Amino acid sequence: MTGKCVCATILILAGCAGAGAQCPTGTLAVIVNRSNSTESLSIAQLRRILIGDVRAWPDHKSMAVVARDPSSKVSQCALSSIARMSEAEYHRYLMSAEFRGDEPMVIQTVDSDGSAAHVVAGSAGGIAIVDLSSLPSISSSVKVVRVNGKNPGEPGYPL
Amino acid sequence: MPFKICAFILMVALFCVFPANGQDSPSQGSQNTMITPEQYQQLLSELRAHEERIKELESALGAKGAPPGAPAEATPKALSAGPAPEPMAPTAPPQEDSGAHDHMIRLPGGGPVLRIRGFADFNLDAGQDANPLIFPLGTPAHTSFQFGEFDLFLSSNLSKRVSFLSEIVYGSDQTNDWGLDIERLEVSYKASPYFEISGGRFHSSIGYYNTAFHHGTWFQTATGRPFMFYFEDSGGILPVHGVGVTTTGLVPHTGRLGLHWIAEVSNGRSSDPSLQPVQNFLSDKDHKAFNVAAYAKPEWVPGLQVGGSYYRDRLVPFGTPDVNQSIGSFYAVYTNSNWESLNEIVLLRNHPDGMTRSFNAPLGYTQISRKFRSYRPYYRFQYVNVPAGDPVNIFTGRYESHSVGLRMDFTDYVALKAQYNRLYQRSVSPENGLDLQMAFTF
Numbered sequence: 001m002t003g004k005c006v007c008a009t010i011l012i013l014a015g016c017a018g019a020g021a022q023c024p025t026g027t028l029a030v031i032v033n034r035s036n037s038t039e040s041l042s043i044a045q046l047r048r049i050l051i052g053d054v055r056a057w058p059d060h061k062s063m064a065v066v067a068r069d070p071s072s073k074v075s076q077c078a079l080s081s082i083a084r085m086s087e088a089e090y091h092r093y094l095m096s097a098e099f100r101g102d103e104p105m106v107i108q109t110v111d112s113d114g115s116a117a118h119v120v121a122g123s124a125g126g127i128a129i130v131d132l133s134s135l136p137s138i139s140s141s142v143k144v145v146r147v148n149g150k151n152p153g154e155p156g157y158p159l
Numbered sequence: 160m161p162f163k164i165c166a167f168i169l170m171v172a173l174f175c176v177f178p179a180n181g182q183d184s185p186s187q188g189s190q191n192t193m194i195t196p197e198q199y200q201q202l203l204s205e206l207r208a209h210e211e212r213i214k215e216l217e218s219a220l221g222a223k224g225a226p227p228g229a230p231a232e233a234t235p236k237a238l239s240a241g242p243a244p245e246p247m248a249p250t251a252p253p254q255e256d257s258g259a260h261d262h263m264i265r266l267p268g269g270g271p272v273l274r275i276r277g278f279a280d281f282n283l284d285a286g287q288d289a290n291p292l293i294f295p296l297g298t299p300a301h302t303s304f305q306f307g308e309f310d311l312f313l314s315s316n317l318s319k320r321v322s323f324l325s326e327i328v329y330g331s332d333q334t335n336d337w338g339l340d341i342e343r344l345e346v347s348y349k350a351s352p353y354f355e356i357s358g359g360r361f362h363s364s365i366g367y368y369n370t371a372f373h374h375g376t377w378f379q380t381a382t383g384r385p386f387m388f389y390f391e392d393s394g395g396i397l398p399v400h401g402v403g404v405t406t407t408g409l410v411p412h413t414g415r416l417g418l419h420w421i422a423e424v425s426n427g428r429s430s431d432p433s434l435q436p437v438q439n440f441l442s443d444k445d446h447k448a449f450n451v452a453a454y455a456k457p458e459w460v461p462g463l464q465v466g467g468s469y470y471r472d473r474l475v476p477f478g479t480p481d482v483n484q485s486i487g488s489f490y491a492v493y494t495n496s497n498w499e500s501l502n503e504i505v506l507l508r509n510h511p512d513g514m515t516r517s518f519n520a521p522l523g524y525t526q527i528s529r530k531f532r533s534y535r536p537y538y539r540f541q542y543v544n545v546p547a548g549d550p551v552n553i554f555t556g557r558y559e560s561h562s563v564g565l566r567m568d569f570t571d572y573v574a575l576k577a578q579y580n581r582l583y584q585r586s587v588s589p590e591n592g593l594d595l596q597m598a599f600t601f
Contacts, residue, residue, distance in 0.1 A: 044458045053417065053456065056352060084461075085496045088571040095276065095600070096378050099312060100370060101324055101345065101357070104274070 023077035028159035029132045029152045031117060031142040033124050036061075040146035043158055046082045049127065050090075052097055052105035057125060066108045066119045066128035074113070078129040081159055117142050129159075271315045271323075278375030280307035280598040282382070288560070288582040289592030291376070291383025293393045295554075296333050300592075306331060307596070310342075310374045322347050328374050332393075340392075342374055342400070353408040360439065363401045364421045364452040365468050366488040366503045377598040380499060380528050380566055382578045385541045386558055387505060387522040391428065391436035396507065396520070396545065396552050397486065398470070400437045401425030403447065410453075417456035424449050427472040430482075432553045448472035462495040474551050480512040482550050499537070501526040511550050520545040520552065528566075535566040557585040573599040 030046065032038060038057060041049075048054040055063055068075040070087050079090050098104045110116045113130040117138035120126035132152050135144060150157040264273040282305040284290055289300065292307065307330065314324040326343040347357035362369050368388045372379050389395035403425030410418040426438035427448030454466025470486040490503040504523040521544055528537030543558040564578030576596040583589050 042458075044461055047461055048417075048458065083496075088568075089496045091571070092378075096371075098274075098314065099276075099373060099375065099378065101347070101361075103322065103349065104314070104316075 023073075023081055025081075025159060026153070026157060027132050028074065028077060028081065028129050029135050030145050030147055030159070031120050031128050031130055031138070032145055033120055033126045034141070034143045035124055036143060036145075038145055040149055042148050043082060046129075046147070047084075050079070050083045051093060052102065055103075055105075061125040064108065064119075064123045064126045065105070066110060066116045066123075066126055068113070068116060068128075068130070069109055069111050072111075074129065074131050082129070114138060132159075271317050273313060273315045276312045277601045278308070278310040278312070278377050278598070279601070280376045280382075280596055281305070282307055282597075283595040284592065285594075286580075286592035287590040288580045289594045291381075291578075291594050291596065292330075292389075293333060294386055294389060294558075295394060298333055307376060307598075308374050312375070317346075320349050322349070326374055342390075345405075351408070353411055354406065355408055356404065356406045358404050360400060360402045360437070361405050361423075363398055363425070363450055363470065364405070364407075364423060365397055365399065365450065365470055365486055366505060367454075367464065367466065367490040367492050367501065368503065369397075369399050371492075375598075375600065376596065377572075377574055377600045379598075380535060380537050381526065381539055381562065381564055382576050382594045382596040382598075385503075385524040385526075385539065386560065387503075387524060387541065387543050394554060396543070396554050397505070397522075398425075398428040398436075398448065398472070401427070401448070401450070402437065402439055413455075415458045417458060419454050419456075421452040421454075421468070422449070423451075428474070430474040430476045430551065432551065444473065444475050446473055460493075462493050462498075464490075464492045464494075466490055474509075476551060479550055480514070482512070483510045484508070484551070485510075497530045499526070499528040499530075499535075507545075507552075509549055509551055518546045518549040518552075520549065533568045535568075536564070537566065538563050557583070559583040572601070573597065 030041060036057065037059065045054065049063060049065065057063060067078075070076075076087060079085050079087060083090060083093075085093060094105055108119055110119060110128075113128075113134035114137065116128040116130050117134075118141070120128050121141040130138065135152065144152065148156070148158050152159075262275045264275065282291065283303070284300065284305055285302040287296075287300045288294075290296055290305070309329040311327045311329075312324070313327070314322065316322045323346050324343065325341060325345070328340050328342050329337060330340075331337050341360065343360055343362065345357045345359040345361050347355055349355040362373060364370050366388070368385060372384065376382065384390075387395075387397060388399060390399060401423055403423065405421065405423040405425075407419060407421045410420055424447045426442040427444075429436050429438055430443050448470065449472075450468060450470040452466060452468035454464055456464050467487070467489040469488075470484075472484045474482040474484055476482065485508045486505060487508075488503065488505040490501075492502065493500045502523075502525045504521070507520040507522060508517050509520075510517040522542070524539060524541035526537060526539040528535050539560075539562040541558070541560050541562075543554070545552050545555045547555050549555050560580055560582045562578055562580045564576060566574055566576045569575050574597070576594075576598065578594045578596070580592040580594070581589060582592070
């Protein structure tokens with residue numbers, strides 16, 4: 001009887017689940033410095049970059065993660081689509097990593113995609129996730145990388 | 160922020176217009192331009208007046224240009240929707256953020272930045288098996304309000320490669336006295352992603368829980384650690400702290416597997432259970448304990464971590480034969496933002512010299528939880544079985560416990576937890592306990 005009650009409670013709670021930022025695909029782009037030889041990144045690689053598991057490019061250049069301000073939709077969608085976390089969960093994750101003794105992850109926060117592109121253009125290891133609609137105005141200064149082998153706008157592009 | 164840029168430009172302009180030291184033509188190339196306090200105040204008041212004027216203009220412009228209730232963030236458009244009006248030039252200087260909103264202390268004149276984070280918890284316990292920190296209590300349990308641990312986590316980068324962390328815990332125990340412990344103190348040198356060495360007092364890399372969670376209960380889903388990972392001074396049977404040297408790194412060319420190695424040398428646990436179990440200052444033997452571990456975080460299954468460790472020490476209890484202690488562990492853990500599944504098994508083996516028999520103690524737990532918005536119900540089963548007559552373990556007997564609980568993240572940094580425990584021990588009637596906990600970080 002107790003077991004049934006527990007199961008029923010869990011099912012009811014499960015019915016309440018599924019909330020969170022819903023971000024349609026085809027809205028985000030990943031930009032890096034033009035000198036970066038990386039052409040494509042997978043979602044799994046992007047996740048590892050965002051959560052600090054990967055801190056260097058294959059050529060050993062240090063990564064410089066540039067993020068939009070946490071309240072922006074770009075930032076929330078990037079976390080939700082790639083890291084599968086809300087902003088609060090992401091902060092908790094980073095705190096937890098630091099508490100474990102990992103090197104604290106330094107993120108440069110900017111307030112626009114233009115600023116993100118500016119910082120990435122000036123940093124050899126820079127990487128940022130920006131709104132796809134900003135690309136026409138910023139793509140001349142940075143390089144857009146493919147995600148899971150797809151260019152932005154191609155069918156199957158995951159962001 | 161256009162306002163900040165305007166203010167900055169205005170300030171620069173003011174300094175250009177007004178001679179810095181009150182002379183008509185300052186000496187060329189002079190780096191020691193002086194400004195009198197009166198001039199400074201005058202500039203400041205002028206700057207404030209201009210700031211007010213800019214604010215007025217901005218608010219007037221905003222009221223004119225933006226319809227009421229317009230969203231602050233433009234809706235994302237398709238690539239073909241045309242260029243976005245965002246400027247290329249930065250509108251505000253980038254802010255460096257550790258990502259974790261730490262409190263930081265910077266000393267004037269430079270020096271390392273000290274980051275501080277605090278954790279604390281407050282409990283209401285009812286029942287014999289309610290306490291989340293100590294087992295056995297050694298005294299009949301009464302319903303109690305309990306102040307848990309006040310934990311200050313301090314860290315600092317001393318250079319690009321050298322860092323420091325410490326965890327200072329102030330807490331009480333069943334005597335109701337307060338005690339201060341430096342639970343962790345590590346200085347680390349990170350040569351590369353493949354090699355990092357730390358010295359000091361650390362949490363031994365035995366299993367997963369011991370290095371994933373430390374003293375702040377806010378990080379933990381449940382109200383306390385599994386019994387097998389209790390701290391030595393709280394009834395724990397494993398050497399969860401080590402004083403010595405620990406090294407770790409990524410195994411080269413295992414990028415997608417994410418394979419890491421760990422090797423540790425430490426004083427090991429005190430051979431005399433009646434003494435301070437962590438040998439902070441003096442060791443009771445010349446030889447050292449060592450621990451090797453490895454874990455993988457495969458890229459193709461985000462959230463999965465699989466690992467194991469092997470610890471070996473030789474204890475020298477007074478008046479009884481020396482004991483070879485070995486501890487093997489294996490774990491498989493899966494965590495993402497919704498699910499948490501922790502599964503660990505440990506075999507603790509004590510073999511006294513001259514005896515054919517070894518004392519094998521299997522330890523293990525499994526914990527599963529699922530997040531539903533702010534709520535996270537969880538279940539934990541744990542099993543510890545230490546044979547009677549074990550020459551060094553402070554706990555002998557069977558400990559089998561089922562716990563169900565609910566964690567609610569009341570705010571981003573405050574968690575409320577309710578946990579019910581049912582404990583089965585050999586030759587003892589089953590015991591129950593209810594622990595209500597508020598855990599937070601500050």
